[in-house]
Amino acid sequence: MEDSVTARLLDWYDKCARVLPWRSPPGTPAPDPYRVWLSEVMLQQTTVAAVIAYFTKFTERWPSIAALAAAPEEEIMAAWAGLGYYSRARNLVACARAVMERGGFPESESELRALPGLGAYTAAAVAAIAFGRRAVVVDANVERVVARLFAIDEPLPGARKAIRYHADSITPQSRSGDFAQAMMDLGATICTAREPRCLLCPLTSDCAARAGGEPARFPVKAPKKARPERHGTAYWIMREGQVWLVRRPGKGLLGGMRALPDDNWTARSDGHGTTPLDGTWRRGGVVQHGFTHFSLHLSLALYDGAQWAALDSRHGEWWPLDRLDDAGLPTVFAKAARLALVGETE
Known part of the structure; x- marks a missing residue:
């Protein structure tokens, strides 16, 4: 089974591979490791459709690993804004600089794992796709394909050991990068x-889940837990066409990003989260935003006072409203800013 699955999948990939800006077409030289690595970091828990524009923007602005490593961290964080999971951006900076210090990307999976921010999946993907090394690459799409192909009944996450074992059994010695991308494309x-569109699948005849008549049941998932809710307040402070922004601490949720000051709803007591001024406040509405592990109801308070001298430039900066898009606000604060601007014009 293993050999026939591999051969038919690669044959399908040669004809049906997706055209993506970070890929090389089947049968052509491997892409630049920088482009493979950058795309894989961006694609973690993010859709291809969302990543394409960011990848294009990044590679136009920083066309090489050397250019990215030399860029100021705050510029990279601002360019990442809206893509989410901001620890990835911090790791991106650290990894780029580590790669330059060692003179380039290592080729082996184990050495790639030693770089900042590269987990098992990303290291395997870069080793296979950029360097042609045999590596078992298992993302969410591959996980789904393998779980169905072998009808793995154990619920996730416990099933991942069996999924990896079976993925290893069908991964070829040659063209492992194309094979990994073929599995991703098949799942996507x-x-x-x-x-699932089983009638179009090149692996239908070998698929145990299809034979059992319930392919959509796999992979089996444990019941989801309800996400807890948090409540907080963000403050909108304006003067002369500028808004007061703070820089969030380097570690933790939305670390290192510019943001509106808030009331410490993330439970970090480092100064950015205190009510910034005494004076008159009025309600500006509520923003709702979903994070991975909780939902946030963020109330907006609009400042009507004039206590500007109390704001300390060591903890924030006045940012021109006509350049607010360049501030790189995380999505939750960008939503709050849009709501505040509506309130200011009413």
């Missing part, structure tokens, strides 16, 4: 989470 376009 045919073996989808809902309503």
